[in-house]
Amino acid sequence: TGASLFMVLQAGLAALLTRLGAGEDIPLGSPIAGRTDQALDRLVGFFVNTLVLRTDTGGDPSFTELVTRVRETSLAAYTHQDVPFEYLVEHLNPTRTLAHHPLFQIMLALQNSPESKFELPGLRADIELGRTGTAKFDLFFHLVERHDEDGRPEGIGGAVEYSGDIYDAPTVQALFDRWIRLLAAATAEPDRSFGTIDILTAEEHRVTVDDFNDTALPLPEASLGELFTRQVSMTPDAVAVLGEDAGLTYAELDARANGLAHEVIACGIRPGDAVAVLLRRSPESVVAVLALMKAGAVYVPLDTRYPAERISHVLTDTDTRLLITDDESAAQPGSETTRSIRLTASSHTDADPGDPGVVVSADGAAYVMYTSGSTGVPKGVVVTHRNVVALAVDPGFDVRVHERVLLHSPVAFDASTYELWVPLLNGGTVVVAPAGDLDVPALERVVVGRGVTALWLTSSLFDVVAEHAPGCLGAVRQVWTGGEAVSGVSVRRVQEACPGLVVVDGYGPTETTTFATSHVVGDAYAGGPVVPIGRPMANMRVYVLDGWLRPVAPGVVGELHIAGAGLARGYLNRPGATAERFVADPYGVVAGARMYRTGDLVRRGPGGVLEFVGRVDQQVKIRGFRIEPGEIEAVLTGHPGIAQAAVVAREDLPGDTRLIAYVVTDTDT
Numbered sequence: 001t002g003a004s005l006f007m008v009l010q011a012g013l014a015a016l017l018t019r020l021g022a023g024e025d026i027p028l029g030s031p032i033a034g035r036t037d038q039a040l041d042r043l044v045g046f047f048v049n050t051l052v053l054r055t056d057t058g059g060d061p062s063f064t065e066l067v068t069r070v071r072e073t074s075l076a077a078y079t080h081q082d083v084p085f086e087y088l089v090e091h092l093n094p095t096r097t098l099a100h101h102p103l104f105q106i107m108l109a110l111q112n113s114p115e116s117k118f119e120l121p122g123l124r125a126d127i128e129l130g131r132t133g134t135a136k137f138d139l140f141f142h143l144v145e146r147h148d149e150d151g152r153p154e155g156i157g158g159a160v161e162y163s164g165d166i167y168d169a170p171t172v173q174a175l176f177d178r179w180i181r182l183l184a185a186a187t188a189e190p191d192r193s194f195g196t197i198d199i200l201t202a203e204e205h206r207v208t209v210d211d212f213n214d215t216a217l218p219l220p221e222a223s224l225g226e227l228f229t230r231q232v233s234m235t236p237d238a239v240a241v242l243g244e245d246a247g248l249t250y251a252e253l254d255a256r257a258n259g260l261a262h263e264v265i266a267c268g269i270r271p272g273d274a275v276a277v278l279l280r281r282s283p284e285s286v287v288a289v290l291a292l293m294k295a296g297a298v299y300v301p302l303d304t305r306y307p308a309e310r311i312s313h314v315l316t317d318t319d320t321r322l323l324i325t326d327d328e329s330a331a332q333p334g335s336e337t338t339r340s341i342r343l344t345a346s347s348h349t350d351a352d353p354g355d356p357g358v359v360v361s362a363d364g365a366a367y368v369m370y371t372s373g374s375t376g377v378p379k380g381v382v383v384t385h386r387n388v389v390a391l392a393v394d395p396g397f398d399v400r401v402h403e404r405v406l407l408h409s410p411v412a413f414d415a416s417t418y419e420l421w422v423p424l425l426n427g428g429t430v431v432v433a434p435a436g437d438l439d440v441p442a443l444e445r446v447v448v449g450r451g452v453t454a455l456w457l458t459s460s461l462f463d464v465v466a467e468h469a470p471g472c473l474g475a476v477r478q479v480w481t482g483g484e485a486v487s488g489v490s491v492r493r494v495q496e497a498c499p500g501l502v503v504v505d506g507y508g509p510t511e512t513t514t515f516a517t518s519h520v521v522g523d524a525y526a527g528g529p530v531v532p533i534g535r536p537m538a539n540m541r542v543y544v545l546d547g548w549l550r551p552v553a554p555g556v557v558g559e560l561h562i563a564g565a566g567l568a569r570g571y572l573n574r575p576g577a578t579a580e581r582f583v584a585d586p587y588g589v590v591a592g593a594r595m596y597r598t599g600d601l602v603r604r605g606p607g608g609v610l611e612f613v614g615r616v617d618q619q620v621k622i623r624g625f626r627i628e629p630g631e632i633e634a635v636l637t638g639h640p641g642i643a644q645a646a647v648v649a650r651e652d653l654p655g656d657t658r659l660i661a662y663v664v665t666d667t668d669t
Contacts (some may be wrong), residue, residue: 030051106137109538135163138166177201186263216539257290258348260347262353272364275320277292277323279343281408284434285432324341362389363386364385392426459485462479468492474497487529503520
């Protein structure tokens with residue numbers, strides 16, 4: 001390629017920085033002699049200038065192509081080396097700060113001119129790098145070509161100067177080692193894409209991929225209905241569901257669910273058929289879900305607050321054959337054309353007709369839950385019995401802690417999966433909160449009044465509780481929170497008010513069945529402003545990968561990919577979207593394993609725990625709900641008076657995130 005040694009080093013460093021998350025436009029500083037006129041060659045003076053060499057690493061080039069780009073850019077820069085760096089800064093006028101050097105923060109210098117011999121009788125002189133005790137740049141790679149006495153190359157030596165406020169010695173050493181490893185691989189196979197070069201050592205790969213995901217535990221090979229029946233046989237007289245007025249024992253809940261399951265089957269429902277549930281939160285809603293699991297039907301939750309268009313879309317998309325509702329909810333527009341069963345508090349209270357005996361596979365669909373779609377159309381996530389079982393029997397849910405779990409999330413929100421099945425499959429009690437949204441006083445009444453021992457709170461609600469009534473969690477043993485970044489300040493407030501309470505940050509998209517990772521916060525949280533999302537739960541695997549699906553180095557931001565027993569089947573009737581987000585798992589321990597591309601950016605922090613950083617797209621979360629701004633924009637632009645729309649999330653007050661829509665009206669209407 002006609003490139004110099006320096007250009008190869010520059011290309012390798014730029015490629016490494018891209019792989020470490022620095023982007024695809026890499027500016028590096030480099031000193032240049034500045035003696036462009038031969039008349040200056042023998043003149044004593046300081047003519048050195050600083051060049052800013054930008055490297056475009058985009059497009060996944062081979063190393064040969066990248067070196068060619070570097071050569072072209074560098075030669076063009078050399079022709080303008082007379083332009084003083086100070087003039088360049090003044091002309092471009094970048095935002096100045098005392099925190100870092102302008103235009104570039106990494107300097108690369110290669111001393112390749114022959115060393116002059118300076119000898120006196122009895123005295124030997126060597127060139128040594130000066131030490132000032134300060135760092136002008138975040139990183140300064142100062143390299144020197146070495147030659148033997150005959151002028152033959154002996155390799156490259158040098159030193160790295162770094163800012164101690166940003167780096168420590170082990171980090172810089174690891175960075176330098178990765179640079180050497182990448183250069184060795186790239187020069188051995190120059191036509192290979194630099195993105196495919198593994199920059200981790202074998203030990204680092206083992207720790208981040210294998211050891212971190214050593215979570216496998218045995219799982220029961222049974223459906224949700226079967227496992228509940230087993231629990232009934234063990235604790236028939238224990239309270240399974242506790243409502244506002246009365247409760248149901250496990251035996252009573254089983255009998256009522258059996259009765260409804262027989263009625264559902266009598267309506268012609270077969271295993272795998274979709275049955276929607278449009279009910280207010282109540283003990284009857286628990287009966288309905290359990291009955292559908294026994295009948296082998298696929299549960300489709302409908303929120304009573306859904307608009308008619310949304311209900312109609314869900315019913316059509318799932319090909320729902322039956323609707324379970326009550327007199328009050330049946331009036332909801334959008335469901336009028338679907339055959340229905342109406343429940344009351346006295347429904348199926350006669351003698352137990354016995355289990356319907358439907359054989360349901362653990363890999364059969366248990367429910368379809370809809371999430372926001374970027375195209376304006378919600379996507380239905382198909383979750384299997386095995387997925388829910390893997391969540392419910394996770395040892396992180398200590399049965400002694402989860403004696404009474406509060407069911408208060410909207411039925412179409414996947415946190416309700418935890419609130420329902422963790423207690424029911426472990427002998428606990430589902431405490432059903434009153435219908436409707438709970439404000440803090442109402443939450444306090446139900447938590448204290450009914451002896452709730454464990455519950456889930458979205459991070460937004462957790463913040464409100466922490467600020468206004470942290471003491472209401474005093475008798476609670478464990479609270480799981482998440483859906484958005486969890487505030488360290490809120491955690492400290494709650495811990496101060498409730499010393500015995502354990503706070504857990506639970507993370508996971510709907511596509512991975514509620515929770516994929518968790519982080520148990522210590523007794524006295526002393527971490528940063530945002531609580532980590534932790535480590536994978538039992539039977540889950542998580543990878544932090546770059547754009548080439550390679551594991552990133554510790555501390556480097558990458559996209560979180562999730563695999564394991566909680567991974568959903570995919571999106572209903574959306575094979576394209578399923579193939580895009582559910583991809584082959586190159587690190588799976590079983591053949592054909594898949595992983596889910598979350599779109600969440602994370603990094604491994606101290607101790608290896610995962611820290612949430614942001615999103616790769618425009619998706620936002622508000623009060624735990626995933627929202628695609630594109631879905632709202634599509635609805636707005638569907639109005640004849642609106643030509644363009646843009647939706648953004650704004651947090652004008654801490655913890656108060658709102659969606660703001662900006663529109664351009666159509667002047668022709």
